[in-house]
Amino acid sequence: MATRRISDEPAYVLHRYDWSETSLILEVFTRQHGRVALAAKGVKRPTSSFRPILLPLQPLSITYGGEGDVRTLKGAEWVGGHVMPTGEALLSGYYLNELLMRLLARDDPHPVLFDVYAATVRLLASGEPEALQWALRGFELLLLRELGFLPALDVQTLSLQPLVPEDRYALVPEAGLQWVSAEERQALTGAQWQALQQALDDPVPFAALLRECADLLALLQRPLRHLLNYHCGVGAFRTRQMMLDIQSL
Structure with a gap:
């Protein structure tokens, strides 16, 4: 069975959990699919392009795929529009x-x-x-x-x-x-x-x-x-x- 892929989905990170030394589990709120859990592999590495993007209260456009309770993050872009609240x-x-x-x-x-x-x-x-x-x-x-x-x-x-x-x-x-x-x-x-x-x-x-x-x-x-x-x-x-x-x- 082909895994389902969701592309360019508006989203916000609600919470982050450590998964391994280099990866996170993200709880994200998406517009069309509600609250979704995603495995963000390797994002804690200093070289990861996702590291400065996957922050709470920031508008994102994400791509993810997979089945089951935890899917896999494939891509993420900061949409912009406002700075982080303080x-x-x-x-x-x-x-x-x-x-x-x-x-x-x-x-x-x-x-x-x-x-x-x-x-x-x-x-x-x-x-x-x-x-x-x-x-x-x-x-x-x-x-x-x-x-x-x-x-x-x-x-x-x-x-x-x-x-x-x-x-x-x-x-x-x-x-x-x-x-x-x-x-x-x-x-x-x-x-x-x-x-x-x-x-x-x-x-x-x-x-x-x-x-x-x-x-x-x-x-x-x-x-x-x-x-x-x-x-x-x-x-x-x-x-x-x-x-x-x-x-x-």
């Missing part, structure tokens, strides 16, 4: 990669999510501090929706009753949107949830979220963190804990 933006990019590693099954294509990821990485690399939190929250929302973990944000999840614009609602991992008392200031109002749903329904939802709901995205850090922790089965993400440790220093 500082807090770099840690935020590693956080995006950790989310994808935990939540995406291998060989499960998500081309729309790939485009959102690429747009988010470009924003991180832009060096605009005010865009950092907006970009992360927008990506988290769209990741959860793409994987079927985000309920409709314009109705109460269990009753399907419309939201009352002035009332407050909490996003609960096992029950979706639930009404809470007005004293619960961590919850968003019905009007705010409806605005987020309207942005999600836009033909270009990531741009709509950043354009129309930036202030609301800043309020979503805690509820989205709880929802992501629940679906990933973790108490805290490694990259988030690393960020907190660095900030404490």
Whole structure:
């Protein structure tokens, strides 16, 4: 049986493992084929042309082939377009990669999510501090929706009753949107949830979220963190804990 060859596939490196003294196993996020594991043979040699290219948060075009769980990298080119994020933006990019590693099954294509990821990485690399939190929250929302973990944000999840614009609602991992008392200031109002749903329904939802709901995205850090922790089965993400440790220093 002829081995399958995939050529000129847009991709990002999510994670790298040592395989031998000279080779790596790469976890890559591709546009048309989802998360794929690749054996990158000889890339740790000083003479390897792949060595300076196979970095996280860099847009690549790759060629690979083979069957089974781990395929073989045949070629890789840096597409260009932005520099490597630095500082807090770099840690935020590693956080995006950790989310994808935990939540995406291998060989499960998500081309729309790939485009959102690429747009988010470009924003991180832009060096605009005010865009950092907006970009992360927008990506988290769209990741959860793409994987079927985000309920409709314009109705109460269990009753399907419309939201009352002035009332407050909490996003609960096992029950979706639930009404809470007005004293619960961590919850968003019905009007705010409806605005987020309207942005999600836009033909270009990531741009709509950043354009129309930036202030609301800043309020979503805690509820989205709880929802992501629940679906990933973790108490805290490694990259988030690393960020907190660095900030404490």
